[in-house]
Amino acid sequence: MAQAIGRLGESRMKLSNRGRISPFHVMEVLREANALAESGEDIIHLSVGQPWVEVPEKVRQHAAKLLTDGATLGYTDAKGIMPLRRKISQFYKDREGIDVPPERIIVTVGSSAAFYITLLSAFDVGDKVAIAIPYYPAYPNMLEAAGLVPVYIRTDASTHYQPTVEMLEALPEKPAGLVIASPSNPAGTVIDKAELERIVRYCDANGIRLISDEIYHGITYGGVKAASAAGMSPNAVVVNSFSKYFLMPGWRLGWAVVPEELQRSYESLLQNFFISPPAISQHAAVAVFDCLDELDSVVGGYARNREILLEELPKLGFRGLSPAHGAFYIYADVGNFTNDSDRFCKDILQQTGVSIVPGQDFDREEGHHFIRFTFAAREAHVRESLQRLKNWLK
Ligand SMILES: Cc1ncc(COP(=O)(O)O)c(C=O)c1O
Secondary structure, three states: OOOOOOOOOOOOOOOOHHHOOOOOHHHHHHHHHHHHHHOOOOOEEOOOOOOOOOOOHHHHHHHHHHHHOOOOOOOOOOOOOHHHHHHHHHHHHHHHOOOOOHHHEEEEOHHHHHHHHHHHHHOOOOOEEEEEEOOOOHHHHHHHHOOOEEEEEEOOHHHOOOOOHHHHHOOOOOOOEEEEEOOOOOOOOOOOHHHHHHHHHHHHHOOOEEEEEOOOOOOEOOOOOOOOHHHOOOOOEEEEEOOOOOOOHHHOOEEEEOOHHHHHHHHHHHHHHHOOOOHHHHHHHHHHOOOHHHHHHHHHHHHHHHHHHHHHHHHOOOEEEOOOOEOOEEEEEOOOOOOOHHHHHHHHHHHHOEEOEEHHHOOOOOHHHEEEEEOOOOHHHHHHHHHHHHHHHO
16 A cells, blocks of 8 residues: 655655745736636637747758657757857847857757856855846846845836936945846836946946846837847846747747856856757757748737737726837736736636736736736737727726
């Protein structure tokens, strides 16, 4: 007979504080939406931040061929395969007009791994790292899990939910690091090039390690371009990803542009934590650089969705929409509807089948009167959800 192994909660073993970080509310919204979908409800997702379009056929065929040809898909170099690092380097040259040698580019298991390894290689336990509120939820969670101390910079619509040099100057103490994201999640806003240069200069002059999250580069609208910090400072760490513009979220691939002085520790940490990024994904990603027109046409679809939402949401009474010039998010102040956006989103989900994320993930204090719309969705779904919201709000 099998022995009873005890019940959860009975153990007297120590549990790490490191794991006691906030859960992702968006994943909980997703869980509820999926449960409703399984019970037969017609659910529209305007919640999860991933492209709804699959990676181009050419990339899938390339990956399939690698498998059927029996290609060697063992561990790769911890920093990623050179052909991919070269493609990324060329991409910087073609798109941003900047020279980023492949040796400075390190391929990672999504930008999530790049971000975490950056924290471990650049900072020590107890160091302070500044982030703007509202933030991508994993930033404070990963900082806390790494034993670092988040220093919050509250932003609002007046600076497009982005930090400025003046806000950095106003901090009581200089942090060891600063995290920025442009275009951002949840607001979709872009730091313009001149302001980014000021931030980079300020960080360099004050010994603050800048981490620039550029995973939504390539997804901008109305002629706006997001500049890369990679061309502005040898000290900044830039993280980027194949999950958004490149349509490969589940392939778990990203990269970092890593300063010379961090290269060695970055590589050692990666070797120990991950050995290498997934081989099949890296080889497939080499082919995605031949499909840039297809990727750009997907961005064209997001642009239409964005226009529809920015035009129609105010008619439904949604005010205070973030000027989303990039990514596929609109952050909306719903203070005129509710002071409990969690309940508001649950009600919308249960009564209309439209899944939207409450702001608490992005701002623990003020998020209760914000919500985030994701428009990486079919245009027909965006239109249908507007109709459902209209009926519900009546
Ligand atoms: C701002 C931001 N950074 C990083 C990530 C992590 O993405 P990945 O690990 O898939 O590259 C996300 C995912 O949504 C994000 O929104």
